[in-house]
Amino acid sequence: MASSVADACRDADLIVEAVPERLDIKHRVYAEAETTAKPDALIASSTSGIKPTDLQGPLQHPERLLVVHPFNPVYLLPVVEIVGGQQTSEDAIQRAMTFYPTLGMKPVRVRKEIEAFVADRLLEALWREALWLIKDGICTTQELDDIVRYGFGLRWAQLGVFDTYRVAGGEAGMRHFMAQFGPCLSWPWTKLMDVPEFDDVLVDLIAGQSDAQSGHIPIRQLERIRDDNLIAIQKALQANNWGAGEALARHEAALAKDAPEPDWSKPLPTFAIRVPAHWLDYNGHMTESRYLEAFAFATDGFMRMIGTDADAIAAGHSLFTAETHIRHLGEVSRDEDIAITTQVIEAKGKKVHLWHEMREGSRLLATSEHLLIHMDLNARASAEPPPAVRAKLDHVAQAHASLPTPDGLGRHVGQRR
Amino acid sequence: MASSVADACRDADLIVEAVPERLDIKHRVYAEAETTAKPDALIASSTSGIKPTDLQGPLQHPERLLVVHPFNPVYLLPVVEIVGGQQTSEDAIQRAMTFYPTLGMKPVRVRKEIEAFVADRLLEALWREALWLIKDGICTTQELDDIVRYGFGLRWAQLGVFDTYRVAGGEAGMRHFMAQFGPCLSWPWTKLMDVPEFDDVLVDLIAGQSDAQSGHIPIRQLERIRDDNLIAIQKALQANNWGAGEALARHEAALAKDAPEPDWSKPLPTFAIRVPAHWLDYNGHMTESRYLEAFAFATDGFMRMIGTDADAIAAGHSLFTAETHIRHLGEVSRDEDIAITTQVIEAKGKKVHLWHEMREGSRLLATSEHLLIHMDLNARASAEPPPAVRAKLDHVAQAHASLPTPDGLGRHVGQRR
Structure with a gap:
């Protein structure tokens, strides 16, 4: 265990920064890291939303900084979003893209930097709609979760969004699917034009419903259930050599070869x-x-x-x-x-x-x-x-x-x- | 095989209507069904978005009409959204809530009727954000799908949205989680205030990327892969007696008792x-x-x-x-x-x-x-x-x-x- 940031970074090839989401704190940590780090050591920020260009500004070697955004629980979810800033070198990106698969991870390179990258934008969109549904009393948190986990969540775990719709479109193809559902965009099917006010009443409503839903399960136990299920789902997909299971199979085969x-x-x-x-x-x-x-x-x-x-x-x-x-x-x-x-x-x-x-x-x-x-x-x-x-x-x-x-x-x- | 709607409905206890999403067509079908149907036969509409109040207007027995919204593929996804209209009787709702579990399905009652109910609102929100990400060149359909199926899709398949965040919030609880992430609602993390124009350029972009992603897999085969994975995931969850797997275990036990x-x-x-x-x-x-x-x-x-x-x-x-x-x-x-x-x-x-x-x-x-x-x-x-x-x-x-x-x-x- 190193006693300081400078100590921890001395002989590292990869420096993973996971400090709070404040630019001033992150910049202070980078400055200390660079006092001892090898000039070509990668600095990978775990930020969920800050653009790498904003992170790398004051660095001595800004070309080695990139975002490698993991997902909770990071020890079981394979994906990381790889995002480069204006000064990030192509070499740094390629080293990350090559290294993370050796851990059994799945790096996906985001093509342009934007705040919140890809996953958190999708999550934020769905979250805003969910807040409206709870606030308006259409359903409770329990009912909403059941609709997800007994329904489309089972599709997204293996096909994602577009491939799910590709299959739904059938032989007629993606173009047909979109022609059919495109018009919904102008229907009043979401409240996306608007954002609910995040006041105490809404917080109390959601916290209360969430307690009623899962308050009887201690958080550590719920975490364990989640992890058990993540393992079981990924092993199940491995038997079909698909998605997260395919990555797992490839990783196990690589370990066996070694x-x-x-x-x-x-x-x-x-x-x-x-x-x-x-x-x-x-x-x-x-x-x-x-x-x-x-x-x-x-x-x-x-x-x-x-x-x-x-x-x-x-x-x-x-x-x-x-x-x-x-x-x-x-x-x-x-x-x-x-x-x-x-x-x-x-x-x-x-x-x-x-x-x-x-x-x-x-x-x-x-x-x-x-x-x-x-x-x-x-x-x-x-x-x-x-x-x-x-x-x-x-x-x-x-x-x-x-x-x-x-x-x-x-x-x-x-x-x- | 019945030769007409009237024929098919004669001795039925449950009439499932799954005709196109046009009110005039649905009303014509209901009128014919009611010429022969028993007065207390349930009429369950599969509509994805039309309010039951709008569906039941012209019926002789409007109290027996409700929405039972299933999800593709209906033979493998357990959830159905149960939605009553202004004239739907509590008895009709209760009969549906009791009947669907005998098929191994998971009925979730929606508390107030709104267009698109719950699931399709969540899907529509995420879909709109996804369209922006593709249109703006942040990622391709393949990259977006990978981010979902190697990432949060694996969480949603088992915990849904709120329980996922409940675990993420840790011992501090749901209130803490919301306090931490609430402010994001006012950050520019989505383009939800706006809707992309659904023009030919966007359709071509998505259809082209989707072909590059999965065009090498015939639709029937992709459908089979999806179904194989849905079975494997639900059997995996059954081993942990959780979510969709818990429903499956209960259904198998009920069949064994019979x-x-x-x-x-x-x-x-x-x-x-x-x-x-x-x-x-x-x-x-x-x-x-x-x-x-x-x-x-x-x-x-x-x-x-x-x-x-x-x-x-x-x-x-x-x-x-x-x-x-x-x-x-x-x-x-x-x-x-x-x-x-x-x-x-x-x-x-x-x-x-x-x-x-x-x-x-x-x-x-x-x-x-x-x-x-x-x-x-x-x-x-x-x-x-x-x-x-x-x-x-x-x-x-x-x-x-x-x-x-x-x-x-x-x-x-x-x-x-």
Whole structure:
């Protein structure tokens, strides 16, 4: 932990400024940062609305300042708005556009600087209309939120605004959609020409309704619910390889590629995760199918180690699971860290026989025995693996031949000890 | 299929009107409907914006007309806005509020009638701001959509607008949040005071950008992607029992309660589903953990049949899976209908030994053998089941004793035939 701004910035390549939204405070922080910062260190302001041109004015190196606007909660929402000012260099913008994806973020470059950029303008427009609806007693905050989260919010989470309307327009296309709905712009469908007065009466009304809606849930718990849902939604989109889920898949694949060479002489570390809320069931523990999901991820991890990665699969070679035997030995709950190791029992011809063990710390939670078959995806038939995979498999099978036989191997369901 | 409006309405309890948004057409349809409709049949207009008072004017029974405004795609988005006019009876409103949940829908009653109701006002506000952003060249339609779907869209899908801000306000509460952001209302953060001219130049700009963004995806495919994502997101929220997922869970539980008594002498039909897109993996078929998820749902179905339902679990009795052996015998892909039957092998003392078979039509896809243990959830220890469950289990175990032993029972992984 650095004790001053100057200290914190000394060896940094990227300086993230997230101080209050006052130009004088921000300028003071930049001045101190520049006393120690390397001349080409980026300065990324988290401002929600101030133009970068206004921020960079007094800097010694104004060309390295840009806005990188994240969204709450920043540790789960991938998007950042990238906005350059009049003096920002193209190099600074490009470095930010290249760096943020390595964190699993999604940078979107805003083409011209304006106050509030893009997202907060959209949010502000909807917010003003929402204030009118509450003030005029058309609905309560609870009813408005329900209309959003049981309705168009589910569309925006995956398609955004224009693609949603593109689909709604159907085969006739976007032009047709707009021709149909364009006239609404002159209808009295919003009060956008006007802004409600933000007086105590309105504040009391909204605060009171919000308490009635969610006052029974402590803020920390509501925050946790929000985060659990953000994770569940993004993992769901990942299964469809779409939107925020596609970014997540790309990020996980990049991390997997960077994995160090394992110690082949031991059971291999093939998967680890902190148990998310949506993996639990009505019994309050990780549900049985998530055990197999974790074991399947471990199989995927093993496959990458022997060269059956995404490229190999695209080229037509994969492994299919033929048989699985899971023994549940312990319960596990949310936020516990589980890790799986994998031992090769046999790998001959078209078959691979694996043994996975799942642990939380030293506690054995489950074992899973798998029989996998090498597949030619083009012929959709079993096949010998490619030579490079064969070589890797032979190597690990030989290394694991001297490991002790796992306790529980080769058992059938209900077999007595 | 009825050949006329009069025909279609003859024996209906609910008449859904979804004709074009022109008052003269709607009035003509209502007049024909009333020639045959029962006097107390509800007439629900799908209008997106016309006030029910304007719709019901000429009706013989205006008290039975109300607006029930659904959202595209209506077969997947749960919300409907319920709006009564000056002559709508409270009884008509209450019947709609009671009926729609039986379809798994979420009715939200709008308190006062206004044009465009609630959702379309919010959408219109955001749409007007979006048009300005595109027209002024701040971003493209693609960039705007990315900012929504990688950002606040993920929040709105689960919390809506006010609860999102409630969490953002933190412990200080909603009043604090509003005090902080209230002043923005007078800042130039939107162009809401003004409406862009909807001329050919703007239409061409948006249509062109939209084509560049998604023109490579045929509309039908984009629609399918949207629907796949809506299903995946709502199932993800169901795992957290929240928002649209909570409504789905409640609906599925209600359907399960209505299930007819099974024929106990045969393997029991315990689960069926059309394979959704997010159950597939990189090999293009249903992924292995979803086999176990389906088998776990079958176990849940069996548990409900023997009385270990949600109420029993709340009272502290459940079944935990100790061991599972799955054999994958066939592949299955999206939109195929799979069904699982369940045979009791043995049910003595604290143990239940089950055999599930999964089929697509007559094609056997997989078998799964399970050892389950009765649990006392309060003591978190194995226990004898309650007497009512014991009696049901004895009944089905005895009925299944005469069924043939399943092919594949008691095998271990890799066992030769």
